[in-house]
Ligand SMILES: NCc1[nH]cc(CCC(=O)O)c1CC(=O)O
């Protein structure tokens with residue numbers, strides 16, 4: 553962020569209200585834009601056919617069966633949304649301590665990728681790499697007998713998970729697990745498997761946040777989670793450390809990086825963009841959505857304006873795009 557120069561002339565020669573006087577002028581002076589092309593729409597996938605179930609902690613958000621995910625992707629494509637992100641609500645009987653369902657080429661995520669590619673071949677598909685929707689302990693990695701998350705053993709699982717997703721047709725692999733070294737390891741197996749054009753969007757600066765609660769309900773991992781994720785996700789006190797995380801992930805082969813959550817970490821987004829000038833994405837996470845949407849539904853804030861303003865903040869901070877549960881609503885508002 554460049555420093556703001558001292559004004560060459562003061563009031564009344566300079567009146568900053570002048571360009572604000574008319575709508576046309578405000579449009580002309582806008583420093584950033586927001587369009588449907590800036591959105592990645594996260595969808596929760598569940599078993600069944602024609603199945604939609606409400607996520608009570610995320611008013612307005614539903615888990616969709618694979619056929620309905622494909623329909624939603626088609627709708628998104630029509631609205632100009634370039635990419636869908638997939639999160640599976642794995643049936644409880646398919647969750648294990650080692651999360652091996654993540655490696656099943658016929659799991660919910662892989663079936664959803666294929667269904668989207670059939671229904672809406674022009675839209676990108678981003679898939680999450682981490683074990684939490686598949687483990688009985690709700691952690692993103694493998695758990696040792698004495699309760700530690702095993703970094704290097706987990707990476708081997710993540711490599712397999714990424715490959716299974718790439719084979720199913722995923723366009724962007726997005727590791728959200730926060731193990732050290734996983735970006736390089738995943739890039740290596742993708743290259744070896746000739747997936748040269750499969751992107752990696754690293755959840756590079758992902759914080760141990762209270763704002764993920766509703767998501768854990770949506771994928772059904774919340775009830776399972778033992779303890780917290782503080783030994784792998786970042787301390788909310790740290791921003792210098794986020795720059796080190798990002799530097800490593802770029803060096804290991806990430807095409808883009810993500811900061812997560814979004815609104816409470818706008819300073820981190822701005823610093824990452826400033827320091828590296830690479831494509832940065834933000835995840836406006838489930839708790840942010842729940843907070844904003846609950847206030848809007850209670851009539852406490854003006855919903856449509858709030859949605860656009862909250863998303864615009866990410867563009868101002870330097871984001872190329874935003875993962876947001878508001879993607880469809882915002883695209884309709886902007887359309
Ligand atoms: N690897 C898990 C994952 N991937 C995306 C989210 C959160 C998304 C949201 O809250 O909307 C989480 C939750 C967590 O780390 O516990």
Ligand SMILES: [Mg+2]
Pocket residue numbers: 730731732733756797800801
């Ligand atoms: Mg890292």
